[in-house]
Amino acid sequence: MSAHHHSFWNQPDMQRLLASLTTPCFVVSEDLLARNLAVLERVQTRTGADILLALKGFAMWSVFSLLKTVLKGTCASSPHEALLGREEFGGETHVFAAGYSRADMEAILPVADHVVFNSFAQYRTFGPLIRERNKIAGCAIQCGIRINPEHSEGTVPMYDPCSPGSRLGVRLPAFEREARAGGLEGISGLHFHTLCEQDAAALDRTLAAVENKFGPWLAQMKWLNFGGGHHITRDDYDVDLLCRCIERAQKRYHVQVYLEPGEAVALNTGVLVSTVLDVCEADMPVAILDASAAAHMPDVLEMPYRPEVLGAGQPRAKAWTCRLAGKSCLAGDVIGEYSFDAPLQPGDRLVFLDMAHYSMVKTTTFNGLGLPSIARITRDKALVLQKTFSYQDFKGRLS
Numbered sequence: 001m002s003a004h005h006h007s008f009w010n011q012p013d014m015q016r017l018l019a020s021l022t023t024p025c026f027v028v029s030e031d032l033l034a035r036n037l038a039v040l041e042r043v044q045t046r047t048g049a050d051i052l053l054a055l056k057g058f059a060m061w062s063v064f065s066l067l068k069t070v071l072k073g074t075c076a077s078s079p080h081e082a083l084l085g086r087e088e089f090g091g092e093t094h095v096f097a098a099g100y101s102r103a104d105m106e107a108i109l110p111v112a113d114h115v116v117f118n119s120f121a122q123y124r125t126f127g128p129l130i131r132e133r134n135k136i137a138g139c140a141i142q143c144g145i146r147i148n149p150e151h152s153e154g155t156v157p158m159y160d161p162c163s164p165g166s167r168l169g170v171r172l173p174a175f176e177r178e179a180r181a182g183g184l185e186g187i188s189g190l191h192f193h194t195l196c197e198q199d200a201a202a203l204d205r206t207l208a209a210v211e212n213k214f215g216p217w218l219a220q221m222k223w224l225n226f227g228g229g230h231h232i233t234r235d236d237y238d239v240d241l242l243c244r245c246i247e248r249a250q251k252r253y254h255v256q257v258y259l260e261p262g263e264a265v266a267l268n269t270g271v272l273v274s275t276v277l278d279v280c281e282a283d284m285p286v287a288i289l290d291a292s293a294a295a296h297m298p299d300v301l302e303m304p305y306r307p308e309v310l311g312a313g314q315p316r317a318k319a320w321t322c323r324l325a326g327k328s329c330l331a332g333d334v335i336g337e338y339s340f341d342a343p344l345q346p347g348d349r350l351v352f353l354d355m356a357h358y359s360m361v362k363t364t365t366f367n368g369l370g371l372p373s374i375a376r377i378t379r380d381k382a383l384v385l386q387k388t389f390s391y392q393d394f395k396g397r398l399s
């Protein structure tokens with residue numbers, strides 16, 4: 001697999017920019033985002049599918065002006081994301097949540113174009129409110145139902161909406177019962193989201209399961225939302241097969257197809273820059289960083305996974321091996337084991353790769369640790385420090 005983003009961050013002028021930062025700091029490159037957008041644009045142009053940004057994965061709104069040159073809008077999983085999508089991105093705002101309260105619905109309706117329900121009961125509760133709003137405010141909010149095709153693609157249960165007991169999506173028996181009782185009245189689309197970091201072959205099989213089970217109702221829908229989890233911008237992703245899946249659904253059912261990737265939009269576009277504070281000796285050398293797995297890269301512990309560090313190798317692949325760990329009090333605040341050409345020293349910079357998605361949307365102020373700043377590198381290679389955080393961001397969320 002090529003590593004264009006390694007060479008991007010390795011360029012001498014990039015290294016100079018990163019060295020000038022106060023750390024910890026997330027840095028996202030608009031050039032690398034544009035590279036992903038070009039792939040997504042090809043899919044839209046070839047197929048006519050509409051691609052939305054899933055804000056859950058990436059919500060750095062200072063780059064939305066770039067993203068919206070290609071993407072058609074956002075998909076939100078909460079009122080706050082929906083508001084952000086409407087305010088800062090525009091285009092279409094689609095919302096799905098596993099459950100809505102009345103207050104959620106009142107916040108969502110002024111900004112939403114599509115509202116997707118996780119059950120027919122929730123649709124029955126809020127459908128009248130939506131119809132009333134469409135009539136009074138002259139808008140055209142469309143309602144959808146999330147379905148669960150009960151087809152797992154072998155992901156870990158934490159990230160598999162089709163795992164046994166999953167609350168996400170209506171399964172076929174309930175769907176059939178409700179549809180027979182007239183429950184689809186006013187529903188204009190179906191939504192499935194079952195993938196996570198997967199290739200088009202997994203979508204192909206999933207779509208077959210969706211067609212098998214829900215095929216009889218697809219032709220009466222205006223749209224079909226394929227959800228997220230498509231790793232479209234990964235170098236070896238089969239974009240052609242994705243397009244054929246979209247074209248198949250369009251041809252058979254005459255539906256508008258939506259995709260709502262989060263990760264694929266921001267994949268390999270950003271880094272987290274941190275500084276070594278100390279190197280102590282445990283069973284092996286441990287470098288203590290000003291970045292924390294627990295507070296700043298929670299997926300490292302949740303997935304869990306070992307992020308790549310620019311210039312570092314697997315343990316013992318290079319001359320000096322150590323553990324990288326955060327400065328919090330959590331014993332398990334450990335990022336992983338890495339090797340370097342030479343021993344790390346206090347003051348050294350470390351660059352964690354692929355940190356744009358599912359990172360800055362998930363940071364916490366655990367331990368009172370400061371949140372990483374947020375910076376971007378513009379198309380003409382200027383570093384813009386978008387945002388720094390302070391004590392007030394910690395105090396403000398408590399009382």
Ligand SMILES: *Cc1c(COP(=O)(O)O)cnc(C)c1O
Nearest residue numbers: 054057193228229260261262263
């Ligand atoms: C998480 C999620 C997405 C985005 O998933 P990615 O893996 O980031 O592409 C899209 N739609 C729904 C409903 C989601 O829950």
